[in-house]
Amino acid sequence: MIRSFNPPVRTLMGPGPADVHPRVLAALARPTIGHLDPAFVTMMDELKDLLRLAFRTENALTMPVSAPGSAGMEICFVNLVEPGDEVVVCINGVFGARMKENIERTGGIPIVVQGQWGRAVDPNQVEETLKAHPNARLLAFVQAETSTGASSDAQTLAEIAHRHDCLTIVDAVTALGGSPLEVDAWGLDAVYSGSQKCLSCTPGLAPVTFGERALEKVRQRKTKVQSWFLDLNLVMGYWSGEQKRTYHHTAPVNALYALHESLVMLAEEGVEQAWERHAHHHRALRAGLEALGLELIVPVDERLPQLNSVAVPGGIDEALVRSRLLQHYNLELGAGLGDLAGKIWRIGLMGYSSRPTNILLCVGALANELSALGHRTDAGAALEAVRTVLDQKTPAP
Numbered sequence: 001m002i003r004s005f006n007p008p009v010r011t012l013m014g015p016g017p018a019d020v021h022p023r024v025l026a027a028l029a030r031p032t033i034g035h036l037d038p039a040f041v042t043m044m045d046e047l048k049d050l051l052r053l054a055f056r057t058e059n060a061l062t063m064p065v066s067a068p069g070s071a072g073m074e075i076c077f078v079n080l081v082e083p084g085d086e087v088v089v090c091i092n093g094v095f096g097a098r099m100k101e102n103i104e105r106t107g108g109i110p111i112v113v114q115g116q117w118g119r120a121v122d123p124n125q126v127e128e129t130l131k132a133h134p135n136a137r138l139l140a141f142v143q144a145e146t147s148t149g150a151s152s153d154a155q156t157l158a159e160i161a162h163r164h165d166c167l168t169i170v171d172a173v174t175a176l177g178g179s180p181l182e183v184d185a186w187g188l189d190a191v192y193s194g195s196q197k198c199l200s201c202t203p204g205l206a207p208v209t210f211g212e213r214a215l216e217k218v219r220q221r222k223t224k225v226q227s228w229f230l231d232l233n234l235v236m237g238y239w240s241g242e243q244k245r246t247y248h249h250t251a252p253v254n255a256l257y258a259l260h261e262s263l264v265m266l267a268e269e270g271v272e273q274a275w276e277r278h279a280h281h282h283r284a285l286r287a288g289l290e291a292l293g294l295e296l297i298v299p300v301d302e303r304l305p306q307l308n309s310v311a312v313p314g315g316i317d318e319a320l321v322r323s324r325l326l327q328h329y330n331l332e333l334g335a336g337l338g339d340l341a342g343k344i345w346r347i348g349l350m351g352y353s354s355r356p357t358n359i360l361l362c363v364g365a366l367a368n369e370l371s372a373l374g375h376r377t378d379a380g381a382a383l384e385a386v387r388t389v390l391d392q393k394t395p396a397p
């Protein structure tokens with residue numbers, strides 16, 4: 001007979017999902033109510049306010065899409081791209097390539113700014129491409145490339161886009177809650193994220209926000225959005241606060257309690273304080289890894305604090321180390337993707353995973369396993385290096 005599923009308790013330090021705080025897991029177990037229940041509607045309104053706080057925006061259309069981050073990506077492209085539209089898309093990792101795929105499937109014409117894996121998007125290259133394609137009205141890029149750990153300058157890229165009369169579609173799946181993101185101050189037009197990265201919620205929800213310019217573009221479409229589920233005009237009828245809510249789909253009620261709780265926790269900590277915590281813990285992890293003789297592959301001023309790509313030392317079997325970490329310490333690290341497969345580990349310090357306990361576990365466990373596999377390391381020196389940085393400041397949690 002098949003019995004109840006009881007997952008092992010892991011420490012999640014890969015590219016997402018991140019560790020989920022017990023408060024968020026507890027919220028999931030609260031009683032399910034109807035998704036048109038007045039109490040639920042109140043919770044939804046709070047959720048939208050909390051998302052505005054996280055995104056740093058006043059955008060009325062700010063809501064969680066009832067599906068994972070990939071659906072956040074898709075809702076932006078299916079609504080903003082019409083057949084024949086030229087869209088400039090920056091590719092410096094897996095997720096930029098997925099954006100291109102989205103453009104093609106919506107009938108758009110992708111114009112690729114090809115970047116290097118492990119590097120930020122080059123603003124000069126974007127500028128040149130926009131100059132060469134004056135008909136393009138959209139620029140799409142990933143702020144935090146989770147596949148490599150590179151951070152692109154969303155503010156500068158948006159400024160260039162607007163100078164060329166383009167709107168921006170920004171992937172902030174891993175950025176939101178983990179590194180500076182200012183939707184209004186930077187003038188980002190359509191931004192999507194995910195619940196399971198730096199918000200530390202369970203996977204399956206995609207917070208999105210659309211500015212007025214983006215909505216105007218949706219209103220002026222000549223063709224119907226080909227996805228019924230993701231058609232903003234219909235979704236808005238369900239999520240907008242003004243009129244009575246009309247049934248569109250059954251909201252994932254308990255998952256939304258969880259997102260609400262994770263955002264309450266972010267608000268309690270403070271958004272800027274959360275950014276600072278991620279940066280601080282990144283410095284501590286980096287000190288420990290460097291003391292082990294390991295190198296981060298992204299240039300220092302283009303690194304994400306929440307996703308650290310580490311070169312696997314010569315002679316070490318990348319996958320073997322990860323499976324031993326999982327077996328011996330219940331610790332999950334991420335593997336490399338695409339060109340970087342077999343060459344790097346991806347160490348996430350996202351949301352609730354970004355805390356001293358995890359850093360010490362990761363550095364100590366890596367030191368042990370590398371030594372066991374014949375790559376001599378000085379675990380004591382590495383833990384000392386972590387502690388030295390952690391001692392410089394001790395932020396929550």
Ligand SMILES: *Cc1c(COP(=O)(O)O)cnc(C)c1O
Pocket residue numbers: 016068069070071073095142144145146147171172173174194203204
């Ligand atoms: C995780 C991620 C996605 C996709 O999110 P899912 O929830 O896995 O669908 C998209 N973009 C980036 C940058 C991501 O890190």
